[in-house]
Ligand code: UDP
Protein backbone atom coordinates (compact mmCIF):
# COMPACT_ATOMS: atom_id res chain seq x y z
CA UNK A 1 0.00 0.00 0.00
CA UNK A 2 2.50 2.56 1.17
CA UNK A 3 4.82 1.73 -1.72
CA UNK A 4 1.98 2.69 -4.06
CA UNK A 5 1.56 6.02 -2.31
CA UNK A 6 5.28 6.69 -2.53
CA UNK A 7 5.72 5.74 -6.15
CA UNK A 8 7.34 8.36 -8.32
CA UNK A 9 5.16 9.90 -11.01
CA UNK A 10 6.55 10.02 -14.50
CA UNK A 11 5.52 11.97 -17.60
CA UNK A 12 7.10 10.88 -20.87
CA UNK A 13 7.83 13.80 -23.19
CA UNK A 14 8.00 12.89 -26.86
CA UNK A 15 8.14 14.66 -30.22
CA UNK A 16 10.49 15.06 -33.18
CA UNK A 17 14.01 16.46 -32.98
CA UNK A 18 13.64 20.22 -32.53
CA UNK A 19 9.99 20.05 -31.47
CA UNK A 20 10.89 21.91 -28.27
CA UNK A 21 10.89 19.12 -25.70
CA UNK A 22 13.93 20.38 -23.79
CA UNK A 23 12.84 24.03 -23.81
CA UNK A 24 9.35 23.23 -22.59
CA UNK A 25 10.59 20.72 -19.99
CA UNK A 26 12.75 23.42 -18.41
CA UNK A 27 9.67 25.62 -18.11
CA UNK A 28 7.53 22.80 -16.70
CA UNK A 29 10.23 21.99 -14.12
CA UNK A 30 10.19 25.64 -13.09
CA UNK A 31 6.44 25.97 -12.83
CA UNK A 32 5.39 22.56 -11.49
CA UNK A 33 8.43 21.28 -9.57
CA UNK A 34 9.00 18.34 -11.84
CA UNK A 35 12.57 17.10 -12.15
CA UNK A 36 13.64 17.17 -15.79
CA UNK A 37 15.56 14.14 -17.00
CA UNK A 38 16.58 14.28 -20.65
CA UNK A 39 17.61 10.85 -21.95
CA UNK A 40 19.71 12.56 -24.64
CA UNK A 41 21.49 14.77 -22.07
CA UNK A 42 22.19 11.78 -19.81
CA UNK A 43 23.67 9.92 -22.79
CA UNK A 44 25.77 12.95 -23.76
CA UNK A 45 27.05 13.21 -20.17
CA UNK A 46 27.95 9.51 -20.18
CA UNK A 47 29.68 9.94 -23.55
CA UNK A 48 31.70 12.90 -22.28
CA UNK A 49 33.24 10.76 -19.54
CA UNK A 50 35.44 9.63 -22.42
CA UNK A 51 37.71 6.69 -21.60
CA UNK A 52 36.08 6.38 -18.16
CA UNK A 53 32.89 5.14 -19.77
CA UNK A 54 32.73 1.76 -21.45
CA UNK A 55 29.77 3.08 -23.46
CA UNK A 56 31.15 6.40 -24.72
CA UNK A 57 32.21 5.24 -28.16
CA UNK A 58 29.02 3.27 -28.73
CA UNK A 59 26.88 6.27 -27.71
CA UNK A 60 28.81 8.59 -30.01
CA UNK A 61 28.39 6.22 -32.95
CA UNK A 62 24.65 5.88 -32.37
CA UNK A 63 24.11 9.63 -32.01
CA UNK A 64 26.11 10.44 -35.12
CA UNK A 65 23.96 8.01 -37.11
CA UNK A 66 20.72 9.19 -35.54
CA UNK A 67 20.25 5.69 -34.12
CA UNK A 68 18.78 4.74 -30.77
CA UNK A 69 21.10 3.49 -28.05
CA UNK A 70 20.20 0.06 -26.55
CA UNK A 71 17.76 0.44 -23.69
CA UNK A 72 19.96 -1.21 -21.06
CA UNK A 73 22.28 1.79 -21.16
CA UNK A 74 19.62 4.51 -21.36
CA UNK A 75 17.36 2.95 -18.75
CA UNK A 76 20.26 2.50 -16.31
CA UNK A 77 21.14 6.18 -16.65
CA UNK A 78 17.51 7.19 -16.12
CA UNK A 79 17.07 4.94 -13.08
CA UNK A 80 20.31 6.16 -11.56
CA UNK A 81 19.28 9.80 -12.09
CA UNK A 82 15.90 9.16 -10.50
CA UNK A 83 17.48 7.46 -7.48
CA UNK A 84 19.98 10.25 -6.98
CA UNK A 85 17.23 12.91 -7.04
CA UNK A 86 16.38 11.98 -3.47
CA UNK A 87 12.98 13.07 -2.31
CA UNK A 88 11.87 13.96 -5.84
CA UNK A 89 8.60 12.36 -6.78
CA UNK A 90 7.72 14.01 -10.11
CA UNK A 91 9.83 13.33 -13.18
CA UNK A 92 9.71 14.49 -16.76
CA UNK A 93 11.43 11.92 -18.93
CA UNK A 94 12.35 13.81 -22.05
CA UNK A 95 13.04 11.98 -25.32
CA UNK A 96 12.30 8.45 -24.12
CA UNK A 97 10.96 5.83 -24.92
CA UNK A 98 11.69 6.29 -28.61
CA UNK A 99 11.42 2.75 -29.99
CA UNK A 100 10.01 -0.68 -29.09
CA UNK A 101 13.28 -1.77 -27.46
CA UNK A 102 13.13 1.33 -25.21
CA UNK A 103 9.52 0.67 -24.26
CA UNK A 104 10.03 -3.05 -23.59
CA UNK A 105 13.17 -2.42 -21.52
CA UNK A 106 11.45 0.30 -19.50
CA UNK A 107 8.45 -1.93 -18.85
CA UNK A 108 10.65 -4.81 -17.71
CA UNK A 109 12.70 -2.74 -15.36
CA UNK A 110 10.70 0.32 -14.28
CA UNK A 111 6.99 0.13 -14.96
CA UNK A 112 6.17 -1.48 -11.60
CA UNK A 113 8.32 1.03 -9.73
CA UNK A 114 6.72 4.22 -11.03
CA UNK A 115 3.34 5.57 -12.06
CA UNK A 116 3.39 6.79 -15.64
CA UNK A 117 0.89 9.65 -15.77
CA UNK A 118 0.68 10.47 -19.47
CA UNK A 119 2.71 11.13 -22.59
CA UNK A 120 3.17 14.78 -23.47
CA UNK A 121 3.49 14.81 -27.25
CA UNK A 122 4.89 17.88 -29.01
CA UNK A 123 3.40 17.71 -32.45
CA UNK A 124 5.41 19.66 -34.97
CA UNK A 125 5.78 19.68 -38.75
CA UNK A 126 9.06 18.22 -39.99
CA UNK A 127 10.10 21.46 -41.78
CA UNK A 128 9.75 23.50 -38.59
CA UNK A 129 11.79 20.89 -36.66
CA UNK A 130 14.58 20.93 -39.23
CA UNK A 131 14.72 24.72 -39.20
CA UNK A 132 14.95 24.84 -35.39
CA UNK A 133 17.67 22.18 -35.17
CA UNK A 134 19.81 23.83 -37.82
CA UNK A 135 19.43 27.21 -36.12
CA UNK A 136 20.45 25.56 -32.83
CA UNK A 137 23.41 23.83 -34.49
CA UNK A 138 24.66 26.98 -36.22
CA UNK A 139 24.40 29.22 -33.18
CA UNK A 140 27.83 30.42 -32.18
CA UNK A 141 29.15 30.38 -35.70
CA UNK A 142 30.25 26.81 -36.26
CA UNK A 143 29.49 25.15 -39.57
CA UNK A 144 26.78 22.56 -39.96
CA UNK A 145 29.22 19.89 -41.01
CA UNK A 146 30.52 18.56 -37.77
CA UNK A 147 30.94 19.90 -34.27
CA UNK A 148 28.39 22.56 -33.41
CA UNK A 149 29.55 25.16 -30.93
CA UNK A 150 26.05 26.59 -30.44
CA UNK A 151 24.23 23.55 -29.15
CA UNK A 152 27.40 21.66 -28.32
CA UNK A 153 25.84 18.85 -30.27
CA UNK A 154 27.56 16.95 -33.03
CA UNK A 155 24.20 15.74 -34.34
CA UNK A 156 22.57 19.09 -35.19
CA UNK A 157 23.86 19.04 -38.76
CA UNK A 158 21.77 18.35 -41.85
CA UNK A 159 23.15 14.87 -42.60
CA UNK A 160 22.58 13.53 -39.07
CA UNK A 161 19.31 15.41 -38.75
CA UNK A 162 17.85 13.59 -41.76
CA UNK A 163 18.72 10.28 -40.09
CA UNK A 164 17.22 11.40 -36.77
CA UNK A 165 13.99 12.36 -38.53
CA UNK A 166 13.87 9.02 -40.32
CA UNK A 167 14.44 7.20 -37.01
CA UNK A 168 11.71 9.32 -35.44
CA UNK A 169 9.20 8.53 -38.19
CA UNK A 170 10.01 4.83 -38.38
CA UNK A 171 10.64 3.98 -34.73
CA UNK A 172 9.27 6.66 -32.42
CA UNK A 173 5.96 7.47 -34.13
CA UNK A 174 4.69 3.88 -33.66
CA UNK A 175 5.37 4.21 -29.92
CA UNK A 176 3.42 7.48 -29.78
CA UNK A 177 0.59 5.80 -31.75
CA UNK A 178 0.64 2.93 -29.28
CA UNK A 179 0.24 5.30 -26.31
CA UNK A 180 -2.43 7.19 -28.25
CA UNK A 181 -4.38 3.96 -28.70
CA UNK A 182 -4.15 3.43 -24.95
CA UNK A 183 -5.62 6.91 -24.36
CA UNK A 184 -2.42 8.12 -22.69
CA UNK A 185 -1.33 10.92 -25.01
CA UNK A 186 -1.81 14.64 -24.41
CA UNK A 187 -1.03 16.37 -27.67
CA UNK A 188 0.43 19.87 -27.85
CA UNK A 189 0.65 21.95 -31.03
CA UNK A 190 4.38 22.70 -30.98
CA UNK A 191 4.48 25.00 -34.01
CA UNK A 192 3.80 28.38 -32.28
CA UNK A 193 6.33 30.34 -30.23
CA UNK A 194 7.68 29.16 -26.86
CA UNK A 195 5.19 31.11 -24.73
CA UNK A 196 2.18 30.05 -26.79
CA UNK A 197 3.22 26.42 -26.60
CA UNK A 198 3.78 26.71 -22.85
CA UNK A 199 0.27 28.10 -22.39
CA UNK A 200 -1.08 24.81 -23.76
CA UNK A 201 1.37 22.81 -21.65
CA UNK A 202 0.47 24.66 -18.47
CA UNK A 203 -3.23 24.08 -19.10
CA UNK A 204 -2.55 20.37 -19.59
CA UNK A 205 -0.67 19.98 -16.29
CA UNK A 206 -3.22 22.02 -14.36
CA UNK A 207 -6.05 19.92 -15.79
CA UNK A 208 -4.19 16.79 -14.65
CA UNK A 209 -4.06 18.04 -11.08
CA UNK A 210 -0.45 19.26 -10.90
N1 UDP B 1 19.17 9.01 -27.85
C1 UDP B 1 18.97 7.65 -27.67
N2 UDP B 1 18.05 7.22 -26.76
C2 UDP B 1 17.30 8.08 -26.01
C3 UDP B 1 17.49 9.48 -26.20
C4 UDP B 1 18.42 9.90 -27.14
O1 UDP B 1 19.62 6.84 -28.31
O2 UDP B 1 16.49 7.63 -25.20
C5 UDP B 1 20.18 9.46 -28.82
C6 UDP B 1 19.72 9.34 -30.26
O3 UDP B 1 20.84 9.03 -31.05
C7 UDP B 1 19.21 10.74 -30.56
C8 UDP B 1 20.20 11.59 -29.77
O4 UDP B 1 20.48 10.82 -28.62
O5 UDP B 1 19.22 11.04 -31.93
C9 UDP B 1 19.71 12.95 -29.37
O6 UDP B 1 18.56 12.83 -28.59
P1 UDP B 1 17.86 14.11 -27.94
O7 UDP B 1 16.61 13.63 -27.29
O8 UDP B 1 18.83 14.85 -27.11
O9 UDP B 1 17.52 15.00 -29.19
P2 UDP B 1 16.21 15.79 -29.52
O10 UDP B 1 15.24 14.77 -30.01
O11 UDP B 1 15.78 16.44 -28.24
O12 UDP B 1 16.63 16.78 -30.55
Ligand code: MG
Pocket residue numbers: 021022038040094095
Ligand atom coordinates in the same frame (compact mmCIF):
# COMPACT_ATOMS: atom_id res chain seq x y z
MG1 MG C 1 16.20 17.45 -26.43
